[in-house]
Amino acid sequence: MRKRTMETSLAGHSPKLIRSIERRLFLKQGLSLGALALLSGCELTDDEGVQRLLMGMSRWNDRAQGWLFNPNKLAPEFPESAITRPFPFNAYYSEDEVTLVDGKDYKLELDGLIREKKPWTLSELYGLPQTSQITRHICVEGWSAIGKWSGVRFSDFLARVGADTTAKYVGFECADDYSTSIDMATALHPQTLLTFRFADQILPPKYGFPMKLRMPTKLGFKNPKHIMSMFVTNEYPGGYWEDQGYNWFSGS
Amino acid sequence: MKPLGAIALAAILATGTGAWGADAPGKPMKMDEPMHGEMKKKGMKKGDVKKAAEKKGRGVRPEMKKEPAGDSRK
Numbered sequence: 001m002r003k004r005t006m007e008t009s010l011a012g013h014s015p016k017l018i019r020s021i022e023r024r025l026f027l028k029q030g031l032s033l034g035a036l037a038l039l040s041g042c043e044l045t046d047d048e049g050v051q052r053l054l055m056g057m058s059r060w061n062d063r064a065q066g067w068l069f070n071p072n073k074l075a076p077e078f079p080e081s082a083i084t085r086p087f088p089f090n091a092y093y094s095e096d097e098v099t100l101v102d103g104k105d106y107k108l109e110l111d112g113l114i115r116e117k118k119p120w121t122l123s124e125l126y127g128l129p130q131t132s133q134i135t136r137h138i139c140v141e142g143w144s145a146i147g148k149w150s151g152v153r154f155s156d157f158l159a160r161v162g163a164d165t166t167a168k169y170v171g172f173e174c175a176d177d178y179s180t181s182i183d184m185a186t187a188l189h190p191q192t193l194l195t196f197r198f199a200d201q202i203l204p205p206k207y208g209f210p211m212k213l214r215m216p217t218k219l220g221f222k223n224p225k226h227i228m229s230m231f232v233t234n235e236y237p238g239g240y241w242e243d244q245g246y247n248w249f250s251g252s
Numbered sequence: 253m254k255p256l257g258a259i260a261l262a263a264i265l266a267t268g269t270g271a272w273g274a275d276a277p278g279k280p281m282k283m284d285e286p287m288h289g290e291m292k293k294k295g296m297k298k299g300d301v302k303k304a305a306e307k308k309g310r311g312v313r314p315e316m317k318k319e320p321a322g323d324s325r326k
Binding site: 090091092093094095096097098099100111112113140141142171173176177178179205206221231233234235237238240241243244246 | 276277278279280281282287288289290291292293298301302304305308309312313315316319
């Protein structure tokens with residue numbers, strides 16, 4: 001029996017069809033080679049060129065997510081009965097190492113493209129109009145939980161301090177040395193809250209006392225706890241996990 | 253029985269105190285220990301976050317000072 005090779009199996013077919021099949025094979029092999037190169041790139045984490053390439057792709061992905069983000073679309077909200085109890089604790093340290101911030105001396109520092117940079121005490125922040133939401137916190141690790149947070153609408157706070165809302169980024173620095181930053185569209189989203197309460201109680205230390213920025217439109221690691229300072233800027237600020245290669249936009 | 257009871261009570265109290273101590277937040281962070289959570293990469297330590305914050309503070313803050321202050325539209 002004659003063995004069927006590419007040449008024999010294509011014998012009798014038109015040259016146009018053969019060219020089409022060859023083109024498809026070329027593309028398929030090219031894609032496989034590209035995928036293989038990226039897979040090997042995953043192993044070669046110290047290779048600067050590969051890191052730059054992957055970071056470039058991630059930044060492109062950020063821009064695409066930014067274009068797709070609908071600033072008027074709301075994340076689902078839930079009834080009190082859906083709240084996850086107990087709500088999980090998650091950080092890069094253990095629960096007994098949670099940073100304790102002294103509320104009496106606390107002042108929120110403001111910097112960058114903000115007109116009124118006067119630091120805010122907790123009592124001043126607590127005096128702002130508050131709202132609540134029961135939303136799902138989605139973690140990049142693969143779990144999710146529903147909680148109730150209360151605080152001031154972040155867009156109201158930014159307006160009150162005279163932040164330049166045409167700027168690109170809002171960055172956050174936290175008492176536990178963590179940092180992150182978000183796009184201005186998300187900062188102005190109606191469900192983005194600067195929260196001071198969890199489950200109707202003052203935020204306990206493990207959930208981010210004295211304040212946590214809560215964004216149901218973003219993955220959990222983008223929601224900073226123990227915020228000490230924030231700034232508005234047009235310079236890409238990155239963040240702790242983002243600088244390690246996690247996607248910056250990280251919409252949920 | 254009495255000494256045994258006292259030992260048992262002491263053991264319960266010691267265990268209880270230990271458990272309370274473990275749950276109480278605010279213990280100094282052990283910077284040279286591996287990070288918690290699933291996000292870490294191999295070899296990452298808790299102290300890496302502080303080092304990164306110090307490095308970032310040196311980079312981001314001076315850049316921000318170059319930008320015009322505040323919202324000029326208001």
